[in-house]
Amino acid sequence: MTIFPHDQFAKDYLEELLGTLGEVKAPREVRSEVRQIDVWFAPAPQLQSNAETLGLLGRMATTPCLFEPFRNAVAPDDISTCLLKLLEIHAQVYREGNRSKTRINIGDLPKLWLLTPTASEAILSGFGAKVDANWLPGMYFLPDYLRTAIVVIHQLPRTPETLWLRMLGKGKVQSQAIDELELLPQEHPFRSNALLLLSNLRSNLEVNAEIEAEDKELVMRLSPILSQQLESATQQGLQEGLQQGQRRVVENFLKVRFGAIDEELSAIISPLLLLPPEEFTPLLLQLSRDELIALFARTN
Numbered sequence: 001m002t003i004f005p006h007d008q009f010a011k012d013y014l015e016e017l018l019g020t021l022g023e024v025k026a027p028r029e030v031r032s033e034v035r036q037i038d039v040w041f042a043p044a045p046q047l048q049s050n051a052e053t054l055g056l057l058g059r060m061a062t063t064p065c066l067f068e069p070f071r072n073a074v075a076p077d078d079i080s081t082c083l084l085k086l087l088e089i090h091a092q093v094y095r096e097g098n099r100s101k102t103r104i105n106i107g108d109l110p111k112l113w114l115l116t117p118t119a120s121e122a123i124l125s126g127f128g129a130k131v132d133a134n135w136l137p138g139m140y141f142l143p144d145y146l147r148t149a150i151v152v153i154h155q156l157p158r159t160p161e162t163l164w165l166r167m168l169g170k171g172k173v174q175s176q177a178i179d180e181l182e183l184l185p186q187e188h189p190f191r192s193n194a195l196l197l198l199s200n201l202r203s204n205l206e207v208n209a210e211i212e213a214e215d216k217e218l219v220m221r222l223s224p225i226l227s228q229q230l231e232s233a234t235q236q237g238l239q240e241g242l243q244q245g246q247r248r249v250v251e252n253f254l255k256v257r258f259g260a261i262d263e264e265l266s267a268i269i270s271p272l273l274l275l276p277p278e279e280f281t282p283l284l285l286q287l288s289r290d291e292l293i294a295l296f297a298r299t300n
């Protein structure tokens with residue numbers, strides 16, 4: 001079970017999208033007290049043609065940078081901790097520059113993007129964060145040498161350009177972004193994988209015994225997506241032949257629900273397929289990973 005489902009979703013989601021633009025490391029360790037950066041990104045020049053498709057997120061990912069997404073409103077100590085990570089990275093860059101006798105300019109240093117659903121005026125003013133006319137509303141920049149911006153997701157305009165960031169919001173903002181994601185053309189390069197990651201998020205939230213009311217609503221909102229993923233896998237399976245197709249359906253659905261197929265899950269596929277589809281489909285939808293394994297262990 002994933003202990004922090006939203007944190008894992010945000011890291012996987014950013015890694016999936018930013019991986020089309022360059023190298024992503026999630027997480028990356030920094031030396032001081034072995035702190036970890038949630039997502040480290042380094043752009044690949046040959047992939048920058050993909051940046052436009054990601055809108056505002058793509059524009060943010062044109063230089064080396066750190067992404068630190070927060071599920072709940074960012075607090076002052078959260079920002080301070082992230083700044084410590086950034087400054088340690090800057091120190092590493094300067095050390096490498098000294099070793100190679102390369103001059104490092106401020107503009108060459110990595111940036112920090114803090115992604116938060118909301119942020120109070122007191123926090124923004126306390127860190128000297130201000131709007132920049134060159135960027136969208138909802139983006140607040142710290143003094144230049146700090147190379148840091150706080151992105152208040154709930155303040156971003158509801159446009160296609162901000163869709164991929166609004167997916168990391170909360171409540172109504174995230175729900176609206178999911179609606180927009182589903183309306184994208186089937187052939188959109190990021191639609192399918194984003195829906196798959198949302199299905200994984202639903203599965204991780206579903207097994208959490210202490211799920212919050214807001215997350216219960218999110219699970220209900222994501223349930224149709226899970227069913228659609230299963231239907232899509234079924235249709236693909238039918239095109240490949242009944243027996244092979246059914247196995248692919250089950251494998252795809254287990255990946256959708258549980259993220260990966262380990263040895264325990266792999267062992268239940270064959271006995272599961274001995275049942276007719278009208279019997280194994282409800283089991284896949286309703287039972288948890290442990291319940292499925294236990295059921296077919298008893299069957300065997």
